[in-house]
Structures are given as C-alpha cells and as structure tokens.
Amino acid sequence: MPRATGTPSPRTTPDRIPLSRERVLRTAVVLADRAGVGALGMRSLARELAVDTMSLYHHVRDKEDLLDGALDLVIDEIVLVGDRPGWRPTLRATILEARATLKRHPWAKGVIVTRTSGTPAFLRYMDSIVGLLRDAGFSLDLVHHTIHVMGSRLLGFSQDLFDDPDHPPDPRVAAIGARQLAMTWPRVGELAIAVSHEGGLGGCDVDVEFEIALDVILDGLERMRAAD
Amino acid sequence: MPRATGTPSPRTTPDRIPLSRERVLRTAVVLADRAGVGALGMRSLARELAVDTMSLYHHVRDKEDLLDGALDLVIDEIVLVGDRPGWRPTLRATILEARATLKRHPWAKGVIVTRTSGTPAFLRYMDSIVGLLRDAGFSLDLVHHTIHVMGSRLLGFSQDLFDDPDHPPDPRVAAIGARQLAMTWPRVGELAIAVSHEGGLGGCDVDVEFEIALDVILDGLERMRAAD
DNA sequence: ACCTGAACACCGTTCAAGT
C-alpha cells in the first residue's frame, strides 16, 4: 500500500531518507575514508546505503562519474585563504590547506592521478590560484609555467617514487631493509640507513620535506617573476 | 608422443619457444605498449603468448608481480649518461633520458604511481643518481632533500593535474572548451584561451614546460648546495 | 610430478521482465 510522497510510513520501517546524488556521493566519501578506494564498489556502496545496486545508476552515470563526484566533494573542502599579505604567503598557506584536506581523505590522491578532466570544485580552486597570481602581477606566460613547475604540489601532494603514503613503514623494519639494501646498492643504502634514523638524520618527515621542497620552488617562482 | 627436450617436433606445429619469466615480461611490455595497460590482463597476455592462462602463474607470482617485472624492464632501458662535465649537466641529461624512455612506454607512468616498493632496476637507477650527487659533494641530508624536491621528475615525468598525457586534445576542441570555461571561470579561462594558442602563447608544449620546470628546480638545488 | 581446465568469487553494467 504505497502512500503519497511526503507521508512516511508510520510502520516499523525507519524513515528512509530518499536517495539523491548528494547522499550517494557523500556516502562514497565516507566509505572510501573508512575502507579505502578499493572498497568503493557499486555493490558495496549500495549495501552501505541499503539500496539496490542498480538504483545508484539513477543518480550517477557510471563508476567514473561516481569517483569524479566523490573527489569533487573533497576538493570542495579546501578552504581558500585570503587574509595573507602578498601572493607568496597566500599561495603557501593555500597549498598547505589543500594538503591538510587531502590528508583527511588519503584515497583522494590516488583518484586524482587517474582523472583526465577537472571537476567543478577543481576549476573553482584553480581559478582562485590563477587570480591570485595574476593580481600579483604574474604574466599569463608565467602563470602557465608556475602551474607546470608546481604540478600536483598545487593540491598539496608530491608524486614521490615508490612509497606507500597511507602505511608508513615500521622504523625497525625500515632500518633492517636499509641495511640489506646497502649490501647491493651501497650509495642508496647509505642514504636509506641515514634516513631510517640510524645515521643521525632523524628519520624522514614527509610533511617537513614537502614544505622544504615547496619553499625551494617558491624561491624559484620569485626569481622567475623578477626576471619576467 | 612427447619428445626429449631440445628436439623440437618436425611436424606442422611451429617451434615453440619455451615459456620463461623473461619472455612473459617482455611480451607484457609489448602488449602494454600496443594496447595500453588496460589490455594487460592475465587472460589476454596468455592468449598473446599462445599458452594457457594458468601457465603464467608458473613464472609470475600474481598480477602485481607481473606489473613490477614489466615496469622493471622499462626502467632498465634508461641509459645512464656519464660523460657530462659536472653534476648538473649529468643529472639533467639523465632525467631527460628517463623521460625519453618513459615516452616509449606511455603506460609506465601510470604503473609507477601505483607501486609501493622499488624494483631492482629502479634501485640501480637511484644508486647511480645518489652516487652522482654524493661524488659532487652533496651531503646525505641534501641528497635526501633533492629526492623529495625532484619527486617523479627524477624518472622524467611530472604529475600534472587532470590531463591525459596519452591523448593530447585536439587544438580546436581545446579552444572551444577554453572559451566555454572562461564564461564560468574568467581567470582560469583567460589562461586556457592563451594556452590553446589563440592568445599568442603558442600552445602548450609539455616537453618544453618540463625542461623549464627542471631548470628552475636545478637552480634551487645549486642554491641549496651553496648554502649547505 | 606436473600441467591445466573448470570453477570460484568478485567486478561494472545491460536489459528485459515485473509491478
């Protein structure tokens, strides 16, 4: 016995929030946050929402659209800073804001690198950055170079080679691995031993390294701007 | 009627090269080069080799091992340059060598960003780079920073945001898209129009941009070295 | 002892039968 819309059934069934694209995407983010992007399947997402798998396709074109939409929600979380004096502190703070946001959603980096076109929130983000630089006197040409020099660092992450950002290795296994490495590859091994805390470098703090690299690049931008 | 090993059948069946890990991995590279990493499945690879799917598991632990091995062959193709005067020209030429190699195997970038541990050829490559910098007087600390500043650029590619490196867009559609973009996002749109050739910037040559960014970063390294 | 085909447990998505 179906009822008119807007009149929820008073029976034992709990009030069902109607499915919507917004609810589908928000739940996708929550699911990926909790269990990783590998757990974000159409079937598992539907189970999470307690709906039929096929009902999802009413709000989402396909899996790609689902990932685009979930990622867009994450990028939309980045709060734009606007109260800093000068382009350099503003850009630096914005990028660290983006980094903090992506840290809350560790799966997002991996999704970003598979996307081929910008989502609305990403375009909004880029528009504010381009505007910031243009207002500071950067030429179009220089803004273009800036985007290529920065690359993924604009969104707060660097594409490091062969590391698992979600699961930092146990320092003790890292130290053992570094010593084994040194047997075959003495020079990279020496470095690994140093970085794994035994050599006095005090381990590798990726956040510190990110900021160091960011400042090196910001230095470069300032010089490019002066020479432009 | 099986024959002794080494005595190929003289019948209609063509001489079968016996399956080996090497042959499996080399064929995987060829298949991915031709049809993309999406076409590199256990079943399709077996078909390419004209063997049973399950026979592959005799030479490869699983799919991850297959990807690791195929990628290792690619990285092993990078020829190390050793005849340049000074660390900066040597590093620059090595990185551009790596870029040329990855360009011959467009799928490799996408595989690299999913790997979590270094393959043998990658360690050999890194060992030569660490050695180059150490021999030039870089401290361990500075080499460590260098690796983080460089990131994926060490292997000749930058992680740009939202672009499809394999399929550069048609300039004409790009120009139309840029103009549509400018309606909603004026500042990023202005840049897109300029980059899509209409504004006089002459399009976007990713190879040129890569070298510009590389030189900016190499400048930064030289300054870090001077200050160290 | 070794190889291999069928089968398992998943995917994303189509499609037509059902209400």
Next chain:
DNA sequence: ACCTGAACACCGTTCAAGT
C-alpha cells in the same frame, strides 16, 4: 512509467582432477 532482479561479460586466482 518506473523500478529492479537476473543475467552478461568480464576480472584475478584457487583447486582438484586429469595425464
């Protein structure tokens, strides 16, 4: 007209039956 369950066409991999 709308929803949805079964089914399709794929995966990577296990496992036991076969030679």
